[in-house]
Amino acid sequence: MLDHCAAQLRGMRQHFRTLIAARIDELPPPESAIRAVNDAMTRVPTVSLLWWDADRGLHREASHPTTQVLNYALAVLSADVAELLTSAQSNLLAACGATPCQRYLLRTHGRRQWCSVRCGDRVRAARAYARRRAPLRPLPGAQTSATPNEQPAKESGPRPGVTAPHARTRHR
Numbered sequence: 001m002l003d004h005c006a007a008q009l010r011g012m013r014q015h016f017r018t019l020i021a022a023r024i025d026e027l028p029p030p031e032s033a034i035r036a037v038n039d040a041m042t043r044v045p046t047v048s049l050l051w052w053d054a055d056r057g058l059h060r061e062a063s064h065p066t067t068q069v070l071n072y073a074l075a076v077l078s079a080d081v082a083e084l085l086t087s088a089q090s091n092l093l094a095a096c097g098a099t100p101c102q103r104y105l106l107r108t109h110g111r112r113q114w115c116s117v118r119c120g121d122r123v124r125a126a127r128a129y130a131r132r133r134a135p136l137r138p139l140p141g142a143q144t145s146a147t148p149n150e151q152p153a154k155e156s157g158p159r160p161g162v163t164a165p166h167a168r169t170r171h172r
Protein backbone atom coordinates (compact mmCIF):
# COMPACT_ATOMS: atom_id res chain seq x y z
CA MET A 1 0.00 0.00 0.00
CA LEU A 2 2.80 2.37 0.93
CA ASP A 3 4.60 1.51 -2.30
CA HIS A 4 1.43 2.23 -4.19
CA CYS A 5 1.08 5.63 -2.51
CA ALA A 6 4.71 6.53 -3.13
CA ALA A 7 4.40 5.54 -6.79
CA GLN A 8 1.29 7.69 -7.16
CA LEU A 9 3.00 10.68 -5.58
CA ARG A 10 6.10 10.23 -7.68
CA GLY A 11 4.02 9.93 -10.83
CA MET A 12 2.18 13.13 -10.02
CA ARG A 13 5.42 14.92 -9.20
CA GLN A 14 6.67 14.01 -12.68
CA HIS A 15 3.53 15.52 -14.21
CA PHE A 16 4.07 18.68 -12.18
CA ARG A 17 7.69 18.88 -13.29
CA THR A 18 6.69 18.40 -16.94
CA LEU A 19 4.13 21.19 -16.68
CA ILE A 20 6.55 23.56 -14.95
CA ALA A 21 9.32 22.84 -17.46
CA ALA A 22 6.94 23.47 -20.35
CA ARG A 23 5.85 26.73 -18.75
CA ILE A 24 9.46 27.87 -18.31
CA ASP A 25 10.36 26.93 -21.88
CA GLU A 26 7.09 28.39 -23.16
CA LEU A 27 6.25 25.13 -24.90
CA PRO A 28 2.83 23.48 -25.11
CA PRO A 29 2.55 21.04 -22.22
CA PRO A 30 1.68 17.41 -22.92
CA GLU A 31 -2.02 16.71 -22.69
CA SER A 32 -1.35 13.73 -20.43
CA ALA A 33 0.07 15.99 -17.71
CA ILE A 34 -2.90 18.37 -17.87
CA ARG A 35 -5.27 15.43 -17.75
CA ALA A 36 -3.50 13.95 -14.72
CA VAL A 37 -3.79 17.24 -12.81
CA ASN A 38 -7.44 17.65 -13.74
CA ASP A 39 -8.22 14.05 -12.81
CA ALA A 40 -6.58 14.53 -9.43
CA MET A 41 -8.47 17.77 -8.79
CA THR A 42 -11.86 16.29 -9.65
CA ARG A 43 -11.48 12.89 -7.99
CA VAL A 44 -12.13 14.34 -4.54
CA PRO A 45 -13.37 17.76 -3.48
CA THR A 46 -10.59 20.24 -2.85
CA VAL A 47 -12.83 22.73 -1.07
CA SER A 48 -14.77 22.30 2.15
CA LEU A 49 -18.29 21.09 1.45
CA LEU A 50 -21.53 22.27 3.01
CA TRP A 51 -23.13 20.04 5.66
CA TRP A 52 -26.00 20.20 8.12
CA ASP A 53 -26.60 18.34 11.34
CA ALA A 54 -28.81 19.04 14.35
CA ASP A 55 -25.91 19.91 16.67
CA ARG A 56 -23.95 22.24 14.44
CA GLY A 57 -26.50 23.36 11.88
CA LEU A 58 -25.03 24.42 8.57
CA HIS A 59 -21.29 24.13 8.46
CA ARG A 60 -18.51 23.48 6.03
CA GLU A 61 -16.07 20.66 6.39
CA ALA A 62 -13.45 19.07 4.27
CA SER A 63 -14.65 15.69 3.15
CA HIS A 64 -11.85 13.25 2.91
CA PRO A 65 -12.18 9.95 4.70
CA THR A 66 -8.83 8.42 5.55
CA THR A 67 -9.25 5.91 2.75
CA GLN A 68 -9.01 8.85 0.39
CA VAL A 69 -6.21 10.70 2.07
CA LEU A 70 -3.83 10.09 -0.83
CA ASN A 71 -6.36 11.29 -3.38
CA TYR A 72 -7.00 14.31 -1.23
CA ALA A 73 -3.29 15.11 -1.03
CA LEU A 74 -2.91 14.71 -4.80
CA ALA A 75 -5.92 16.96 -5.36
CA VAL A 76 -4.62 19.72 -3.08
CA LEU A 77 -1.14 19.56 -4.58
CA SER A 78 -2.60 19.61 -8.09
CA ALA A 79 -4.76 22.61 -7.24
CA ASP A 80 -1.69 24.43 -5.90
CA VAL A 81 0.30 23.68 -9.04
CA ALA A 82 -2.59 24.70 -11.30
CA GLU A 83 -2.89 27.93 -9.35
CA LEU A 84 0.83 28.64 -9.60
CA LEU A 85 1.00 27.88 -13.32
CA THR A 86 -1.83 30.29 -14.11
CA SER A 87 -0.82 33.08 -11.73
CA ALA A 88 1.41 36.06 -12.45
CA GLN A 89 4.09 34.29 -10.41
CA SER A 90 4.47 31.70 -13.17
CA ASN A 91 6.68 34.24 -14.95
CA LEU A 92 9.16 33.86 -12.08
CA LEU A 93 9.51 30.08 -12.40
CA ALA A 94 13.04 28.93 -13.12
CA ALA A 95 15.11 25.79 -12.87
CA CYS A 96 17.84 25.73 -10.24
CA GLY A 97 21.16 26.56 -11.90
CA ALA A 98 23.19 24.26 -9.68
CA THR A 99 23.52 20.99 -11.58
CA PRO A 100 22.64 18.25 -10.79
CA CYS A 101 19.91 19.83 -8.63
CA GLN A 102 16.55 19.36 -10.30
CA ARG A 103 14.44 21.70 -8.22
CA TYR A 104 12.51 24.67 -9.49
CA LEU A 105 12.35 28.03 -7.86
CA LEU A 106 10.52 31.33 -8.03
CA ARG A 107 12.95 34.02 -9.06
CA THR A 108 11.75 36.40 -6.39
CA HIS A 109 14.62 38.73 -7.10
CA GLY A 110 16.24 39.25 -10.47
CA ARG A 111 19.53 37.53 -9.92
CA ARG A 112 18.31 34.51 -8.02
CA GLN A 113 19.65 31.40 -9.73
CA TRP A 114 19.56 28.71 -7.08
CA CYS A 115 16.80 26.99 -5.17
CA SER A 116 18.62 27.24 -1.85
CA VAL A 117 21.61 28.68 -0.06
CA ARG A 118 23.07 25.20 -0.09
CA CYS A 119 22.98 25.01 -3.91
CA GLY A 120 24.43 28.52 -4.23
CA ASP A 121 27.28 27.68 -1.87
CA ARG A 122 27.99 24.48 -3.76
CA VAL A 123 28.26 26.33 -7.09
CA ARG A 124 30.44 29.08 -5.64
CA ALA A 125 32.74 26.54 -4.02
CA ALA A 126 33.03 24.59 -7.27
CA ARG A 127 33.84 27.77 -9.21
CA ALA A 128 36.48 28.84 -6.72
CA TYR A 129 37.96 25.36 -6.82
CA ALA A 130 38.01 25.38 -10.62
CA ARG A 131 39.75 28.78 -10.62
CA ARG A 132 42.36 27.48 -8.23
CA ARG A 133 42.94 24.38 -10.31
CA ALA A 134 43.13 26.27 -13.62
CA PRO A 135 46.66 26.39 -14.99
CA LEU A 136 48.24 29.81 -14.56
CA ARG A 137 49.27 31.62 -17.68
CA PRO A 138 53.06 32.04 -17.64
CA LEU A 139 54.11 35.67 -17.40
CA PRO A 140 56.81 36.81 -19.81
CA GLY A 141 60.15 36.13 -18.18
CA ALA A 142 58.62 34.49 -15.13
CA GLN A 143 60.05 31.16 -14.11
CA THR A 144 57.69 30.25 -11.29
CA SER A 145 54.07 29.40 -11.86
CA ALA A 146 52.76 30.48 -8.47
CA THR A 147 52.07 34.05 -7.48
CA PRO A 148 53.17 35.06 -3.94
CA ASN A 149 49.61 34.96 -2.59
CA GLU A 150 48.93 31.57 -4.03
CA GLN A 151 49.36 28.57 -1.83
CA PRO A 152 51.95 26.37 -3.52
CA ALA A 153 50.54 23.10 -4.71
CA LYS A 154 51.37 20.31 -2.33
CA GLU A 155 51.49 17.75 -5.07
CA SER A 156 52.67 18.12 -8.61
CA GLY A 157 50.23 17.71 -11.41
CA PRO A 158 46.47 17.59 -11.37
CA ARG A 159 44.65 14.83 -9.58
CA PRO A 160 41.75 14.09 -11.89
CA GLY A 161 39.76 12.00 -9.45
CA VAL A 162 39.65 14.64 -6.74
CA THR A 163 36.77 17.06 -6.86
CA ALA A 164 36.11 17.85 -3.21
CA PRO A 165 36.63 21.57 -2.61
CA HIS A 166 37.20 21.32 1.13
CA ALA A 167 40.98 21.67 0.95
CA ARG A 168 40.57 25.12 -0.60
CA THR A 169 38.69 26.81 2.24
CA ARG A 170 41.48 26.34 4.74
CA HIS A 171 43.77 28.72 2.89
CA ARG A 172 41.34 31.63 2.61
Ligand SMILES: [Zn+2]
Nearest residue numbers: 096101115119
Ligand atom coordinates in the same frame (compact mmCIF):
# COMPACT_ATOMS: atom_id res chain seq x y z
ZN1 LIG B 1 19.10 23.63 -6.22
